[in-house]
Amino acid sequence: MTPAAPGAGRFAPSPSADLHIGNLRTAVLAWLFARSTGRRFLMRIEDLDERTHDDVASRQLADLAAIGLDWDAEPEWQSRQRIRYDTVIDDLARRGLVYECYCSRRDILSAPRAPHAPEGAYPGTCRELTEDQRAVRRESRPPALRLRADATEHTVTDLLHGSYTGVVDDFVLRRGDGVPAYNLAVVVDDAAAGIDQVVRGDDLLSSSPRQAYLARLLGHDQPVYAHVPLVLNAEGKRLAKRDGAVTLAELGTSRAFALITGSLGWPSADLAELLARFDPARLPREPWIYQPV
Numbered sequence: 001m002t003p004a005a006p007g008a009g010r011f012a013p014s015p016s017a018d019l020h021i022g023n024l025r026t027a028v029l030a031w032l033f034a035r036s037t038g039r040r041f042l043m044r045i046e047d048l049d050e051r052t053h054d055d056v057a058s059r060q061l062a063d064l065a066a067i068g069l070d071w072d073a074e075p076e077w078q079s080r081q082r083i084r085y086d087t088v089i090d091d092l093a094r095r096g097l098v099y100e101c102y103c104s105r106r107d108i109l110s111a112p113r114a115p116h117a118p119e120g121a122y123p124g125t126c127r128e129l130t131e132d133q134r135a136v137r138r139e140s141r142p143p144a145l146r147l148r149a150d151a152t153e154h155t156v157t158d159l160l161h162g163s164y165t166g167v168v169d170d171f172v173l174r175r176g177d178g179v180p181a182y183n184l185a186v187v188v189d190d191a192a193a194g195i196d197q198v199v200r201g202d203d204l205l206s207s208s209p210r211q212a213y214l215a216r217l218l219g220h221d222q223p224v225y226a227h228v229p230l231v232l233n234a235e236g237k238r239l240a241k242r243d244g245a246v247t248l249a250e251l252g253t254s255r256a257f258a259l260i261t262g263s264l265g266w267p268s269a270d271l272a273e274l275l276a277r278f279d280p281a282r283l284p285r286e287p288w289i290y291q292p293v
């Protein structure tokens with residue numbers, strides 16, 4: 001169960017590439033949200049995907065320390081927590097809340113859809129298969145495990161977006177290749193670490209109803225959410241490596257930090273000044289358009 005206040009905030013990078021200035025800005029915001037509310041601040045390396053690398057994770061942590069962020073415990077690595085996820089999936093299965101899915105992405109896209117089914121929701125193809133049907137399908141494809149959800153939507157409260165209602169479907173808990181799904185790992189890890197404040201990019205806002213729904217099923221309190229605007233390139237697309245100088249190594253620490261503080265409205269502030277002045281209500285609500293220098 002989530003401990004009583006004060007809880008913790010966190011930053012949870014995926015070590016697939018070096019952090020760019022948009023990721024660093026989100027990390028600064030997560031730190032400010034946590035520290036300004038008396039919370040602990042934790043780091044988690046989301047390295048369940050095979051495209052992630054330990055050396056990238058080490059550089060990410062070094063970059064975060066270089067811009068002045070600190071955290072209150074050793075960073076947690078998701079790849080070392082597999083038993084934790086398996087235990088939760090087993091518990092859900094015992095409660096009758098898990099079923100096998102044999103669908104490919106293509107199967108899901110081409111499946112007939114109920115008239116009012118929300119866009120992007122799993123159509124429930126494998127939900128009511130008989131044991132005989134499962135045995136046959138299991139031979140062609142290693143199954144993913146899905147949550148048997150009893151809701152189609154869920155509402156979360158977000159400090160920047162207010163009340164947000166989004167899709168809950170029978171989402172994947174464990175992929176066919178055995179890797180725990182992001183939506184499961186996030187919820188389980190946040191609860192295990194006592195994290196009660198989730199600050200991250202607003203590209204993840206639409207995932208938060210699924211995660212909050214699962215948290216409730218598991219008996220955890222819903223965290224405080226703040227989904228902050230992403231950083232976009234000059235064409236209005238997500239910032240990426242090809243957009244020029246975007247990493248700390250390319251920009252230099254002081255230049256990168258000045259760009260971040262400038263984007264938050266305090267061009268020459270240091271981290272302590274930012275913390276002293278931090279007010280979520282005054283945060284820019286629009287994406288920051290980043291022009292490489």
Ligand SMILES: [Zn+2]
Binds near residue numbers: 100103124125126127
């Ligand atoms: Zn299926």
